[in-house]
Amino acid sequence: MNQKIYNIMKSTKKISWAEPYRMKMVELLKMTTKAQRVKAIKEAGYNTFLLKSEDVYIDLLTDSGTNAMSDRQWSGMFMGDEAYAGSRSFYNMEKSVQEIYGYKHVIPTHQGRGAENILSKILIKKGDIIPGNMYFTTTRLHQELAGGKFEDIIIDEAHDPNNEHPFKGNVDLKKLDAIVKKHGASKIPYVSIATNVNLAGGQPISMANLRELHSYCTKNKIRIIHDMTRVAENAYFIQQREKGFDKKSIAQIVKEICSYTDGATMSAKKDALVNIGGFLATNEMDTYEKARNLVVVYEGMPTYGGLAGRDMEAIAIGIRESVDDHHQHARVGQVEYLGNKMIEFGIPIVKPIGGHGIFVDAKAFLPHLTQDEFPAQTLAAEIYIESGVRTMERGIVSAGRKSNGQNYYPKLELVRFTIPRRVYTQAHMDVIAESTYEVYKRRSKIKGMKMVYEPQYLRFFQARFEKL
Numbered sequence: 503m504n505q506k507i508y509n510i511m512k513s514t515k516k517i518s519w520a521e522p523y524r525m526k527m528v529e530l531l532k533m534t535t536k537a538q539r540v541k542a543i544k545e546a547g548y549n550t551f552l553l554k555s556e557d558v559y560i561d562l563l564t565d566s567g568t569n570a571m572s573d574r575q576w577s578g579m580f581m582g583d584e585a586y587a588g589s590r591s592f593y594n595m596e597k598s599v600q601e602i603y604g605y606k607h608v609i610p611t612h613q614g615r616g617a618e619n620i621l622s623k624i625l626i627k628k629g630d631i632i633p634g635n636m637y638f639t640t641t642r643l644h645q646e647l648a649g650g651k652f653e654d655i656i657i658d659e660a661h662d663p664n665n666e667h668p669f670k671g672n673v674d675l676k677k678l679d680a681i682v683k684k685h686g687a688s689k690i691p692y693v694s695i696a697t698n699v700n701l702a703g704g705q706p707i708s709m710a711n712l713r714e715l716h717s718y719c720t721k722n723k724i725r726i727i728h729d730m731t732r733v734a735e736n737a738y739f740i741q742q743r744e745k746g747f748d749k750k751s752i753a754q755i756v757k758e759i760c761s762y763t764d765g766a767t768m769s770a771k772k773d774a775l776v777n778i779g780g781f782l783a784t785n786e787m788d789t790y791e792k793a794r795n796l797v798v799v800y801e802g803m804p805t806y807g808g809l810a811g812r813d814m815e816a817i818a819i820g821i822r823e824s825v826d827d828h829h830q831h832a833r834v835g836q837v838e839y840l841g842n843k844m845i846e847f848g849i850p851i852v853k854p855i856g857g858h859g860i861f862v863d864a865k866a867f868l869p870h871l872t873q874d875e876f877p878a879q880t881l882a883a884e885i886y887i888e889s890g891v892r893t894m895e896r897g898i899v900s901a902g903r904k905s906n907g908q909n910y911y912p913k914l915e916l917v918r919f920t921i922p923r924r925v926y927t928q929a930h931m932d933v934i935a936e937s938t939y940e941v942y943k944r945r946s947k948i949k950g951m952k953m954v955y956e957p958q959y960l961r962f963f964q965a966r967f968e969k970l
């Protein structure tokens with residue numbers, strides 16, 4: 503055992519964590535050769551989103567919808583009530599949302615962006631400003647399509663991959679106050695708050711910051727809408743890092759977080775341990791009424807919203823499993839294990855290690871490439887070629903273009919290694935870190951790329967590249 507880890511163990515007298523489950527079924531994977539992978543990534547236009555899943559060994563593209571469901575969730579699938587209206591599975595899901603998160607009204611949607619679409623249409627008017635703790639691709643796009651403009655109010659530390667602030671998801675209240683003073687509260691339909699901020703690298707917001715934000719927004723009569731996709735992972739970090747929370751359960755912390763917000767959009771494909779689904783939640787009767795009207799246009803009846811009964815049943819169970827303390831410890835523990843291995847190899851990653859994945863700093867990994875040569879896109883392609891590990895770009899390609907056509911140049915140029923929940927083993931984590939190190943050793947020889955096809959919306963999904 504490595505001396506550092508041994509010393510930590512000795513000082514804390516803790517034994518290793520392990521998964522609070524065992525395997526009952528396994529999915530066999532195809533093993534490929536390097537020559538096959540070189541061909542596959544070229545055919546995919548050097549975009550890992552365009553690879554065939556079959557050609558991937560360890561799939562870290564996303565933690566979205568890639569979770570392993572439990573035996574209880576699978577049993578729930580068989581019990582799903584497929585009635586067009588009034589499905590029992592809807593009421594089970596509604597009960598889970600009300601009991602675990604505390605929101606009053608719930609409308610299912612096919613996934614998170616379905617909820618974002620409806621909520622943005624209801625709350626945002628042309629010319630409105632939506633401040634938020636860092637943008638998320640689909641969230642910001644729906645805000646913009648509804649006529650609003652997103653303004654980033656996350657603390658500056660979040661934009662610095664080397665800053666070890668324990669709560670990089672925090673809001674800078676001075677930034678928010680400046681926006682309120684400039685535009686007036688009436689121009690701000692809500693503040694958009696993500697828990698465990700995805701694009702900052704899975705970084706949490708603290709309870710203290712949320713409380714402060716809540717009192718500021720109450721005073722100024724501005725709603726807080728919660729992008730609660732990873733709320734349980736955020737709660738885990740609060741439990742581990744914030745004073746006064748070490749004796750509280752994840753379930754208690756989750757409930758308190760939600761209590762400071764007025765409504766939420768959820769992609770159940772993340773925290774809630776399912777393969778598809780989401781919902782919109784609100785405490786406001788008026789918003790609920792409007793959402794019930796709109797969901798029929800875009801998703802389906804308010805008691806299924808684009809989901810099968812079985813999917814709602816799996817979500818109802820997954821929400822409860824997601825707030826189990828042992829589950830979150832193993833979940834985030836595995837991500838931290840991989841991150842620490844990367845750090846030992848000297849690979850530059852965003853710190854502190856986030857909740858749902860490791861974010862490699864591509865600017866530091868490939869310092870000889872300019873941002874216009876797509877360092878993160880290039881690195882993701884090289885990692886796939888090395889070992890069949892599929893990661894994804896979160897940098898200039900994901901950031902897209904401004905409404906005037908110019909590229910956004912995000913400060914962070916990252917490759918995301920997202921870990922699906924309950925899917926891979928510690929041995930897989932070893933292979934991921936070791937093969938990234940192989941690429942690191944030959945990094946100075948890696949050339950950049952140019953974009954040869956660019957779709958209009960969310961270009962990172964379908965853009966194609968060629969090697970320079």
Ligand SMILES: *Cc1c(COP(=O)(O)O)cnc(C)c1O
Nearest residue numbers: 613614615638640700729731769
């Ligand atoms: C995934 C995600 C969404 C969108 O949800 P989908 O289910 O993919 O539509 C919104 N916000 C955050 C933070 C996410 O990670």
